[in-house]
Amino acid sequence: MIAYVLRRIASLVVVMALVAMAVFLLLRLAPGDPTAIIAGDNATPVQIASVRARLGLDDPLPQQFYRWATALLSGDLGVSIFSNTPVAELIGQRIEPTLSLAFATLLFAVPVAVLLGILAAWSAGGVADRLAMAISVAGFSLPGFVVGYFLVYVFAIRLKWLPVQGYTPISQDVASWASHLILPALTLGLAFIALIARMTRTALLDVLAEDYIRTANAKGVSTLSLLLKHALRNAGVPIVTILGIGAAMLIGGVVVTETVFNIPGIGRLVVDAILKRDYPIIQGVILVASGVYVVINLLVDLSYTLIDPRIRS
């Protein structure tokens, strides 16, 4: 067990090192010259050269990577080109809305998706199943921003039940915080629900074909207890696996959802940085997002042993 955990952590370190290298090379080998952008439109060649020297871009590539990577290991993600603020500080300022949105989405999407999956598996081939799977295909196909604007139009503009956009910090007003999160969480949750409902259905159908389910059924176990106690627990591993894959979708979806609802989170930070070509911010956010994704998937792998004792050996 300990050997397994250590092996998993070792491969996580390798993957993150590769991501860091890729992110570094991506921005150094790119055709455009970031220094020309930093120096401004009217910069003379001399000014551009002085910016290059200041940023250390004239040093050999391995030396630049060494300097960048050692700073990274001590938690230094670099400094924004435009605002001159450390990237780590900028991410810290923007983390609350993004985390709120992610938690709100998980809080409602996971139970809804699992219930939808159970319902579909229970009535496999029936009307409820087809309906659930139709919702699921739609969830894959509808782009987040189209869903978002549709929800805003119906619930905020026409019915006026919820605010159109924006974000209130939780420390300021909890009710306003919650009401600003409902539509974004619904938007972000749809694709997530589609993915997890589909996986829950498939995993449950596999388990429901097992002999012990037939035995339990013959014993007279109630349908509810059969589905929840006997089947769902044993379908846990594939469902949790897909939660890890869904994490990537959630991270990507946050970027779009924050743009639609004008939420000042990490997603907006990176989109604004891209439009301004503020490379240190782009690098920093990609590294942090990839790190979060890799750690979530490590936790998912480790959780197997809790869900299914058979894997422990």
Add this chain to the structure above:
Amino acid sequence: MSHVLPLARASTAHQAWRFIRRNPSLVGGGVVLFAAVLLAVAAPCITGDPLTMVPAQRLRPPSPAYLFGTDSFGRDVLARTVHGARISLAVGFLVAISAVACGLAIGLVAGSVRLAGPPLMRLMDALMAIPTILLAVALISLMQASVATVVIAITIPEIPRVVRLVRSIVLVAREQPYVEAAIAGGARWHRLVLRHILPSTIPPLIVQATYICASAILLEATLSFLGAGSPPEIPSWGNMIASSRLYLERAPWTIFYPGAALAVIVLAINIFGDGLRDRLDPRLSRRM
């Protein structure tokens, strides 16, 4: 024998009908997709110019003159929506082809060359660890905005998924008796891979290509929406929605029509892919 012939001929129409009945997703999705391709190709002949601005006709609701209304620059939303299909479908098809071709080549090597396998797969893990949208957007921010840039930026994040699929098929195929027989018969490596292993990757890859096409269309629209996609002078569903977002309350049609077009086309391709999967490869589970 001659009296059998009329019966056999009568059954051709019957057979076609039975094919439709048995493959509703394949036929339904295929028909919508085909219609969309026709519309996209014929766009300049059916609608007006998508770029003409008529300032006097700004934000007009749908009417007989402008069936889908006009946007904030007084441009015809119908013409822009139909022309938007061109870039969406072009990007979708190009990404599907290039991602499958690159993924197939890397996957075959990773699955059949012992030394290359693990490092290639770690590299793919690293690529997959970077969220798709962020990777695509970062790639685009480095290059000049053009359709080719968008295709490259969307293809790279899709490659690892194809590589994983191909490698898993190769690993299974390698254990098959017919492959062992070919090895025992002294087949060379390239012959073994190309003649004996490659064919079994084709059906799942065709199915995967349709899913990649659908997700590429979504991603292209998303990138254009974020302002990091195709150049603004090319009408695309993503940049139409982005440029109309301030007018959601006053002119919802400027967002509704491109949004609906996008949803319909992606849905049709996904349903077509499901139909293909059921026919070609029942075991392949979706997006794994």
